[in-house]
Amino acid sequence: MSPALSEVPYGTLDLMILKTLNSLGAQHGYGIARRIEQVARGLLALNQGTIYPALLRLEQKGWIGSEWGTSENNRRAKFYAITRAGRKQLAAKEESWARTVAMVNLLLEDHQ
């Protein structure tokens, strides 16, 4: 039975975007969306459009920056890059994510 495609869990999209930008360097929105889909190996149902409000949110928080550039196909595109504050945030989020997962796992085990 093939698993149903998961929705993006609330609050994790930010983490995924930060992680992507941290490992790939500056990327435009399309590149980020593609990367997330690739890594999720088709397990994730991502409406690619939803990353744009997330990008704006991250930019407002100062965790990523953006500037206009030219894409592979010579089009005008906006490129996003992670900032120093963003890296710090990423580290913190990774840790808290790990904790949350561990906690939830613990709870699930308890109840088995």
Add this chain to the structure above:
Amino acid sequence: MTPEDDLKDEIQAHLDLLAEEHERRGLSSAEARLAARRDFGGVEQMKEAYRDQRGFRWIDSLARDVRYTIRLLRKAPVFTAVAVFSLALGIGANTAVFTLLDALLLRTLPVHDSHELVEVTAQKHGEFAMISFPMYRDLRDLQDVFGGFLATAGETPYRVTIPDSATELDNIPVSLVSGNYFEVLGVPPALGRFFTADDDRNPHSSEALGSVVVLSDVFWERQFGRDPRILERTISIGRSPCRVIGIAPRGFSGEVVGSSPAAWVPIVPFSSDDNLENRRGVFTAYMARLKPGVDRVRAQAAMTVLFQQLLRAEGRIRDHTEDFTIALADGATGLDVPLRRTFARPIRIVMAIVAVVLLIACANVANLLLARGAARQAEFGVRLAIGCSRRQLVAQVLTESVILSALGAFAGAAVAYGGSGALLGLISTGPAPVALDLQFGVRVFAFLAVVAIGSAVAFGLLPAFRMTRVDPGPVLKKSLRAGLGGPAQRASRSFVSLQIALSLLLLISAGLLLRSLQNLHRLDLGFRADSMLVFDLAHTPQQRDPASLSAVGSQVLRRIRQLPNVESASVSGLLLFSRSDIGAPLRIADYTPRADERVTVRYNAVSPGYLETIGMPLIDGRSIEDRDAFDAPMVAVINESMARRYFYGTRPIGRTMAIDVTRADSAPPAKAIEIIGIVRDARYNSFRQDTRPMFYVPIAQLPRSLRSLEVRTSQPASTIAAQVRQALAEVTKDIMIRRVLPLTEQVDQSLAAERLTMRLCTFFGCLALVLACVGLYGVMSYAVAQRTAEIGVRMALGANATAVVWLVFRETTHMILMGVAIGLPLALASTRLLSGFLYGLTATDPATIAIATACLVAAAALSAYIPARRATRVDPLVALRAE
């Protein structure tokens, strides 16, 4: 490019790239575009979400925080009530005092370009010298730095008669002003016209020829219902029929803060030649408007030069005319008057006191927040764990502070509204009610806002950062039970110490003021103030010749003495403890003055029975009696100080002196005055002034208007006053009673400033102590609750109740000692501000400081004892099981 265009471009670029990808995988370009749309999701939905994110992030999260906070506060009604109550008291007290300070000291006169106004005074070595009315006229006519230069004799109570309605009103304050008064102030008439130079001519002509009057808006409304036909009607001011020529604009109440004349009349027709031409006396104050482009310093220099020239020409002061200068003070807020001089300093001190109270209240709320933060550690931990940023937490906690302080400000505004009225009552001690318009103007609202925001920051910032410094891991592991971390506890203890320090400061100040007042009240005044009524009289005699004046005095006295319940009575020309003073230039036989000495001695003209009624004991000789009549040889009773000062210990009885005619104001009798008695020294105008040389002459022999009627009676003022009014009216229509007071109250009024400061300082000192004790109690209760387990273990191991109490007390002692250690130096440094109000002790009086400290320590210890007792009732078993 607009952000909206940018977004469109960005989406288009994304869709193109997606479509290209799909084409590479073999779809037709139309199919690829469709697939791209599908992958991207709803474009419009996304744009909507994007716009939300862009525009409403702040408002949205703020609204969420506010909603959340309101829910939280409603769930903790006790916390909310205590916090809002503390803040309302602090903010309200500050706003109330500021409202008064604003009205008394800061608000500018409602006139055009008030900043150009200056108050004109003369000075000699920094002391006030006088500008007589003739000198004013000369200065006014010769100066060229002022656009206008006005004189005002201030308010005088008059009997006003309105013939059409046969109304007779007593004690109506009427201000005597120069003809250019309204023009210089730049106030336009609301109706009719104001004075011209023509109205202000012909000295003392108002009774014979009539004059003109301008009414205040308030009086016009109260007496004439704003009837516009008031113009050209005639009303009588005293005995002068005056045509009403104009109405002053609403809100204009003259040049003096705290007074509000019902009417204005021109000064010259209403004043006698004696006053207007006397170069030795002064009955007027002066204001001027600077010419545009002339600054105060230049005007001051120019006026000083002119003043010195005129003084030399006048020849009254022969040498050192260069010591006399003209001083121009800022006149934008009106003339500097007794009300302001008396209360400016107390109000500033009280302002400082309430600021301290607000600090204490803030510390209290900060502590409450910290304690609540401890209870919310689990919540914060969970929120951080699921991805809430610390900044969001801080923002939420700060929202809580701001909402609390906003609630405090609202409640505080109500406190201020009632409080400022009560304060005004406390300073209204003079004969006329203080007419301060306590409006909540822009400045007061700005002050309220600044205080509210300032306190929110003061009590909210530190807790917000301390409380949110949470490590989610341990918090969650401890099965959602946690306590305040070390730093937060230290913070809340420092707050308690700070509160104790500030309370101590206020208690010491209150103690010093209280003991000073006690010292003042214990002073021997030199007369018996109990069972005495004094009537403050306004007497405008129609016949001013000495014989008739003398007769009026005797008639009044005879009539009053006949009244039932009057044990004894007297009349005199100077009211006790009224700030007024009369001096006479004297030549004393056998006393040779030093070269530069001019003998001027204070005196009072009194009727027979005055010394006996007041209760001033005679030491030697005889008192003034009925036989010392108008045509009898002139006599005087002198006081001890005068005997000591001018008679070198020899017996003065039978010696003579005379009024020095060459230096006298008007033409007094130059006859020899024989000294017939010596009376004990008495305080005459103030508690603080040392008793000065003084003498008493029969009012029959030096006749003048009656200023005071003294009645010794065991009856209260209410029963006697009506009889006296009736009796006076039978003798003459010329006397009006301004006020009746027991002499004790009359005397007490000279301490109004001291009492105001003392009362408020005591009130706020106690309030501060209560707040500090509540804070201490809260912190210790919390500490005990947190250490329940530890205490349980100790008790299980055999610690007894005393040991447990001591365990808790050790911490308390530390906080109290810290507080005292900060508070004492603080008090020593700042009570010096009070030194002007203290009497018979210094600002560092050890006994007062010791008592205040003892009270504080006792109260603090008591409030820590309750949680300590509770600690001893910990059941070790329960405590240990909870762990």
